[in-house]
Amino acid sequence: MTSAPPGTASTHALRLTRVTFEYARGFSIHIPDLQVNAGEQVLLAGSSGSGKSTLLHLIAGLEDVNSGEIHMQGSDFTRLRGAARDTFRGRHIGMIFQTLNLLQGFTARENVMLALMLGGSSQLEQSQRAESVLAQLGITEPHAMIETLSVGQQQRVAVARAVAGRPSLVLADEPTASLDPENARNTIALIQEAATRAGAALIVTSHDPLLRSSFSRVIDVSEFTSKRAAP
Ligand code: ADP
Numbered sequence: 001m002t003s004a005p006p007g008t009a010s011t012h013a014l015r016l017t018r019v020t021f022e023y024a025r026g027f028s029i030h031i032p033d034l035q036v037n038a039g040e041q042v043l044l045a046g047s048s049g050s051g052k053s054t055l056l057h058l059i060a061g062l063e064d065v066n067s068g069e070i071h072m073q074g075s076d077f078t079r080l081r082g083a084a085r086d087t088f089r090g091r092h093i094g095m096i097f098q099t100l101n102l103l104q105g106f107t108a109r110e111n112v113m114l115a116l117m118l119g120g121s122s123q124l125e126q127s128q129r130a131e132s133v134l135a136q137l138g139i140t141e142p143h144a145m146i147e148t149l150s151v152g153q154q155q156r157v158a159v160a161r162a163v164a165g166r167p168s169l170v171l172a173d174e175p176t177a178s179l180d181p182e183n184a185r186n187t188i189a190l191i192q193e194a195a196t197r198a199g200a201a202l203i204v205t206s207h208d209p210l211l212r213s214s215f216s217r218v219i220d221v222s223e224f225t226s227k228r229a230a231p
């Protein structure tokens, strides 16, 4: 364990306290206390429809909690609204979506640079950082248009975009859902290595029990969820 740097109160990347959330149709989440340490890597496991994406969206501030606090980098993320929340998310969280959400018509480098625009560095620095992270992930043609890359290469670009800004937390929602077992393991290793290099904590969701052995910490989302029976 590393100790907290001087002047910081704790080493957590994320802490949820007394968080509640409910969809109108009766699916609810209740988290008394959940902490993810700086640099820690966690698998958020559960079957399809069990609430993994919902919890990830709460953590990313893409969905609003009904009550409770989500602390990250010394701020209660739930109190930020609108542009302030988007900026905070952009600075501190890297996201890898199942659908990748890369921009067609732009190069690999430009897709990664978009994630660096909130960081305050010059365009030249952004460009160099993007190329170096892409190279670390095996993309040696940063000028290639996204749509000319293979799916595997596009996934690497999405990983590069998530870690390039050196976020404190990386969230990946079902990154292996469409892959065979061998590629799934390789992709998880790639994401874990990229998060470690960036110094970020990592939360990966998956319904695939095979991935459990790749993580030292596994959280079952069912621990925090309940579903009201239909009337
Ligand atoms: P997972 O990602 O584990 O497959 P989700 O978080 O997508 O699960 O969904 C959890 C539960 O919430 C499911 O019962 C789903 O039907 C319900 N749900 C998801 N999105 C919505 C929504 N926008 N409105 C109402 N219910 C939703």
Ligand code: MG
Pocket: 052, 053, 054, 173, 174
């Ligand atoms: Mg999901």
